[in-house]
Amino acid sequence: MQKNPASTASALNPQPTPPLPTARSALLARLAQPTQYDLAVIGGGATGLGIALDAASRGFSVVLLESEDFAKGTSSRSTKLVHGGVRYLAQGNISLVHEALHERATSLRNAPHLAQPLAFLMPCYKYWEIPFFGAGLIMYDALAGKRGLGHTKFLGARQTQDTLGNIRAEGLKGSVQYWDGQFDDARLSIALARTAAQHGALLLNYCKVTELIHVDGKVAGLHAEDRETGQHVEVKARCVINATGVWVDAIRQLEQQNTDRKINDIIAPSQGVHIVVDKKFLPGDRAIIVPHTTDGRVLFAVPWLGKVIIGTTDTPRHDLSREPDPFKEELDFILNESARYLKLAPTRADVLSIWVGLRPLVKPAEDSGLNTKKISREHTVLISPGKLVTVTGGKWTTYRAMAHDALQHCFTAGLLPERTPSKTENLPLVGAQQHQDVAHPMSQAPGLAAYGDEAATVNALPGAEHQLGGGLTEAMVRFAGRYEYARHVEDVLARRSRLLFLDAKLAESLAATVGAILQEETGLDPEIEAFEALAKHYQQLPQ
Ligand SMILES: Cc1cc2nc3c(=O)[nH]c(=O)nc-3n(C[C@H](O)[C@H](O)[C@H](O)COP(=O)(O)OP(=O)(O)OC[C@H]3O[C@@H](n4cnc5c(N)ncnc54)[C@H](O)[C@@H]3O)c2cc1C
Numbered sequence: 001m002q003k004n005p006a007s008t009a010s011a012l013n014p015q016p017t018p019p020l021p022t023a024r025s026a027l028l029a030r031l032a033q034p035t036q037y038d039l040a041v042i043g044g045g046a047t048g049l050g051i052a053l054d055a056a057s058r059g060f061s062v063v064l065l066e067s068e069d070f071a072k073g074t075s076s077r078s079t080k081l082v083h084g085g086v087r088y089l090a091q092g093n094i095s096l097v098h099e100a101l102h103e104r105a106t107s108l109r110n111a112p113h114l115a116q117p118l119a120f121l122m123p124c125y126k127y128w129e130i131p132f133f134g135a136g137l138i139m140y141d142a143l144a145g146k147r148g149l150g151h152t153k154f155l156g157a158r159q160t161q162d163t164l165g166n167i168r169a170e171g172l173k174g175s176v177q178y179w180d181g182q183f184d185d186a187r188l189s190i191a192l193a194r195t196a197a198q199h200g201a202l203l204l205n206y207c208k209v210t211e212l213i214h215v216d217g218k219v220a221g222l223h224a225e226d227r228e229t230g231q232h233v234e235v236k237a238r239c240v241i242n243a244t245g246v247w248v249d250a251i252r253q254l255e256q257q258n259t260d261r262k263i264n265d266i267i268a269p270s271q272g273v274h275i276v277v278d279k280k281f282l283p284g285d286r287a288i289i290v291p292h293t294t295d296g297r298v299l300f301a302v303p304w305l306g307k308v309i310i311g312t313t314d315t316p317r318h319d320l321s322r323e324p325d326p327f328k329e330e331l332d333f334i335l336n337e338s339a340r341y342l343k344l345a346p347t348r349a350d351v352l353s354i355w356v357g358l359r360p361l362v363k364p365a366e367d368s369g370l371n372t373k374k375i376s377r378e379h380t381v382l383i384s385p386g387k388l389v390t391v392t393g394g395k396w397t398t399y400r401a402m403a404h405d406a407l408q409h410c411f412t413a414g415l416l417p418e419r420t421p422s423k424t425e426n427l428p429l430v431g432a433q434q435h436q437d438v439a440h441p442m443s444q445a446p447g448l449a450a451y452g453d454e455a456a457t458v459n460a461l462p463g464a465e466h467q468l469g470g471g472l473t474e475a476m477v478r479f480a481g482r483y484e485y486a487r488h489v490e491d492v493l494a495r496r497s498r499l500l501f502l503d504a505k506l507a508e509s510l511a512a513t514v515g516a517i518l519q520e521e522t523g524l525d526p527e528i529e530a531f532e533a534l535a536k537h538y539q540q541l542p543q
Contacts, residue, residue, distance in 0.1 A: 017433060019457060019483040020197050024522075027204050028226060031233055037061045038416060040222055040237035042209045042251055045075035046185070046396050048243030049192035049203075050403035050424075056199035057423045058407075060416065063235055064193075064201060065224050067208035068322070069491045071189035073245050075396065076495050077357025079274065079312055080304055082107050082115050082181035082397045086291070087298050089140055096378055098143055103398050104181050105147035111191055111429045113452030115183035116442045117149040118302070120287045121175040123160060123167055123341060130154060130174055133291065137178040149179035165283040166343050177286070182302060182442055185396060186495035187450055190484050191429040192399075198430065205485050207233065212240065212254045212388065219255070219388045228487070228524070239415035241406060242390040246320055246360040251390070258386045266380070267392065269320060269358045273330040274311030276353045276502055277346040281338075282308040285443045293337050301338065306445030306471075307352065307502050310334055317358065323534065324356040328542040353504040353538045360392045381409045389415065400424050430454065446471035446497065451479075468513055470499045470506050477514050481521030488524075489515045489531040500538055508535035 039055050041048045044066025052064040066072075084101035107115040122137075124130045137152040153176075160175040161167055193203050206227040213221035213236070221236040242251040249265040256263055281301070282288065288301040302309045313330040331354065339345035362380045379394030379402050391406040404422050411418040431452030440449035448455040458464070461482075463474025472492075480486035480496040489511050494500040499507040508531075515526035 017198055017430070019430070019454060019479075020194065022197075022483055022485045024204075024228070024487070027202065028231075028233075030202050031063065031204060031207075031235070035061065035236070037063050037235065037237040038239065039063075039410075040065070040235050040240045042222065042240065042242050043073075043244035043247070044070040044189070044193065044203065044205060045073045045243065045245050046071070046189060046192075046399040047245065047391055047394070047402055047406075048241070049189055049196065050399035051241055051243055051391070051406055052201045052203060053192050053196040053199065053427075054400070054403040054407055054422050054424050055416075056196045056201035057427060058419050058421075060419070062196065062201040063237065064196070064203045065207040065209055065222075065233075065235070066203070066205045067227070069205050069487070069495060070193050070203075070485060071186045071495055072322070073247070074357045074360065075189050075245075076186035076501075077272075077274070077355055078185045078396050079272075079300055080182050080185055080302060080309065081118075081300070082183045084140060084144065084180065085395070085397075086136065086140060086178075086180075086289070089136060089143075090291070094143070097140070099401055100395070100397050101140075101144045101147055103401055105144075106400060106425055107183065107188075107397070108149075108181055110424075110427060111183075111188060111432050111452075113431045113450060114188045114191060114429075114442075115181055117179050118182040118287055118443070119150065119177055119179055119285075120289045121155065121160060121164060121177050122289050122291060123164075123175045124173050125171045127173050130176060134176045137176055140178060149181065152176060152178040163284055163286055164288065166281055167288070168341055168343050182287075182304065183396075184305070184442065184450060184498065186498065188429075190496065191431055193485065194430045194483070195427070203485070205491075206487060209251065209254075212251075212258075212386075214258045214386060217258060217386060219258075219384075219386050239410050240388055241410070242388055243392070243406075245392060246358045248360070248390050248392045252384065252388065255384055255386050255388055259384075261385075263384075266362050266382075266390075268361045268363045269317045270361050271315050271317045271324055271326075271330075272312035272357050272359060273315075273326040273334065274309050274355055274357075275331065275334055275346070275351045276307050276309055277350045278352065279303065279307055281310075281342055281344060281346050281350070285441055288341065290337065290341060293333075295333065299334070299337050301342075303443035305442065305498055305502055310338055310346070312357075314359075320358065323537060324358060326354050326356050326542050331542055348541050351539075351541060353501055354541060355501055355538055362393045379405070381406050383409060383413050387413065387415060389413075446502075451476075454479075463517070469510055470497065470503065472497045472499065472510070472514070474517055477517040478521055481518050486518065487522060488527040489518060490527065490534060492518060493531065493535075500535060504535045504538035508532050508539075511535065
């Protein structure tokens with residue numbers, strides 16, 4: 001039986017805080033003031049945003065700068081699982097699984113409109129697989145303890161077919177069902193940004209950090225460029241954290257002027273590809289996990305926002321493109337593996353969108369030539385001789401634990417005074433500040449449910465009844481421009497709504513309409529043609 005983890009913490013706060021406007025001119029005016037910040041965070045993905053929220057809620061003055069849009073990097077391209085990681089359990093990494101299960105429960109509690117439980121079926125075609133996988137998953141339940149989302153159970157072949165609707169029946173012996181979580185990664189990023197802003201942090205997208213300021217050999221701030229006006233910005237801060245994911249080395253290299261030692265790269269990026277197909281390929285509300293594909297990796301088919309995500313791959317990459325291309329072998333792998341398990345298997349013609357994310361994998365210390373300190377096998381925090389703090393690796397699910405750990409390093413290094421303990425464990429994110437019923441599963445088509453307790457505020461804006469397509473209304477576009485930092489059509493169609501990821505052709509067809517509405521809100525060129533080109537890229541299959 002699934003337990004509903006809907007927010008109880010939020011019951012403490014009966015009214016949602018009115019949304020804070022994100023008018024850029026006001027944000028830039030604030031940034032221009034000669035303030036000495038406690039903390040400057042570089043990078044607005046899960047890691048940087050988690051740090052900004054943790055620090056701001058402890059009372060530190062915080063500025064966060066993101067060179068593109070929030071979550072434009074890896075943090076909008078995940079498999080959308082908020083999970084303990086059954087793969088790590090198989091590797092015997094119990095402490096990591098334990099931490100991730102704790103964080104899973106925290107996200108589901110603090111953002112129930114954006115992170116929800118999801119049942120996974122592991123189909124078994126050999127009898128031994130059922131007790132083998134079952135035993136591991138019962139242990140997973142045990143590790144979750146009171147934070148469990150539902151009990152592992154065994155399903156016979158018939159029941160597996162009935163539940164999944166489109167599973168290959170020949171040779172099917174049954175399946176093991178267990179519970180984990182799924183989420184909307186980009187919207188959770190925006191919720192983190194907005195919650196940090198409510199706690200006083202100043203966050204700005206489209207503001208690229210170009211240089212570090214050193215005083216007496218120590219990092220004391222940064223220079224950045226407002227990408228909309230080209231204007232130069234200077235920020236003074238006691239502590240600077242580099243949370244730029246796969247791009248951390250470029251920021252680390254900015255320290256070169258401050259040291260005569262060579263700064264070696266620490267990141268070995270690896271790309272993961274997902275495809276999105278119609279719901280008919282997985283008609284129920286359960287996900288499928290294949291624990292051992294032909295290349296040994298886990299493959300997921302996940303019902304998400306009315307479509308099905310299938311992925312992912314793991315291919316080393318040497319470049320750090322903002323929009324990496326998928327390789328033909330990766331698409332072939334996903335389609336071939338799907339055909340091994342799905343009765344009606346998707347073909348190239350069924351792909352609605354294909355997208356790529358880069359994992360920030362950290363090389364072992366001996367390769368990097370640096371005295372790196374590995375906090376866990378999952379994420380790395382290192383402090384340079386000039387006191388630049390770099391944090392990378394890990395996974396979305398554990399962003400809060402990573403933030404906590406990064407700040408702990410800042411305290412230990414004397415970069416920030418240790419203040420009150422972290423408050424984020426029981427801190428409802430925007431949209432979750434009123435108790436709410438999670439009646440709308442994330443597996444179903446998108447809509448107002450993603451706004452949680454702000455749904456009424458969205459609907460009070462002009463155009464609430466004006467459906468644009470794919471669950472998006474005119475009012476949602478206005479809300480994105482006024483309160484969610486959206487500047488361009490891409491911000492709305494890729495990350496405030498997820499249409500680019502769900503159905504790139506539909507997203508392309510909405511670009512002009514969305515652009516016109518957004519322009520009314522921001523007064524800015526919404527970059528419609530640039531988005532149309534990007535949407536074509538997400539429809540383009542590798543040959
Ligand atoms: C294919 C794939 C699937 C995954 N699936 C899952 C999953 O299901 N569940 C899970 O828990 N984890 C998952 N992960 C891991 C998770 O997505 C990442 O660990 C996480 O998103 C990394 O966040 P980040 O903030 O460190 O990096 P990013 O999200 O990449 O953020 C870094 C930001 O820094 C910005 N930046 C770079 N240079 C500058 C500069 N000079 N100035 C200002 N800003 C700058 C970038 O624009 C970027 O937005 C997956 C990863 C991949 C690749």
